[in-house]
Amino acid sequence: MRSAELSAIATELRIAAFRLSRRLRAERADDGITDSQLTVLMHLTAHGPSTLGAIADHEGVSSPSMNRTVNALEERAAVRRIADPADGRKVVIELTEVGKGIVEATRRVRNAWIEHELDGLEPADLLAVRRAAEIMTRMAGR
């Protein structure tokens, strides 16, 4: 593969990833929830109950910042804090039914939008999208 060609594909992928994620963010099951809050709910959905520090590390934000976001989620009853019986310093954050509902509603709205867009693609294109999604996820790490 020639370098110029690699560079062209890189540019296309960079722009495509930004635009699609931006477009997707606009699709929400509007509860007035913010992106940061949604990210935490998604994290808890994927990883189960987690300590505040663990979420902050994984999402690449500071503890005070995550503390504030968790406070906002707690106020709207989307998560609850549980004292860790084994280590009194730790506080485990877990989803409530309200939180699960928000995640599910958002997932449904966003998936519906993508499915509608993908529907009608030729089988070969659909396979390309699936393969590319795997590669993109691997590139992003974690």
Add this chain to the structure above:
Amino acid sequence: MRSAELSAIATELRIAAFRLSRRLRAERADDGITDSQLTVLMHLTAHGPSTLGAIADHEGVSSPSMNRTVNALEERAAVRRIADPADGRKVVIELTEVGKGIVEATRRVRNAWIEHELDGLEPADLLAVRRAAEIMTRMAGR
């Protein structure tokens, strides 16, 4: 294509797009510039000199919010305001050489990261990525 399969691909793509764009945002030619500011510089690069309102509309933020971001960019000499001679109410925002340099440096850093990640992929995978990028951009619109 079965509906369940379409749904699985949609989920993979949704997650992949979010993670990759998040990872890409972390790659920057650190000038201490923020995402919002960078977005405006990218817009001006793609569309040329634009009024404040046009940028705000296109980026989906309010005029006061965009005004603030443009102020920050003007303070660091990345853009300049030009009075519109035809309509005294309008102010045209345009890139300075400083602003162009920031865009170019960021583009270079992000592309380098992607190229490094893509290098080593099999030709078939690279083709899949290119095709998927086209499809994703078309999905996102604009």
Add this chain to the structure above:
DNA sequence: TATTGTTATACTCTATAACTATA
């Protein structure tokens, strides 16, 4: 002494409402 979470403080981005200047 080190770790976990929290509070204090400050800066940026966001919004709506109100204001100024121009059409």
Add this chain to the structure above:
DNA sequence: TATAGTTATAGAGTATAACAATA
């Protein structure tokens, strides 16, 4: 009267520094 931009004010996310509680 309508439009473009700005200013005023407030809410949310971000950070670093300092603090409290626990290991």
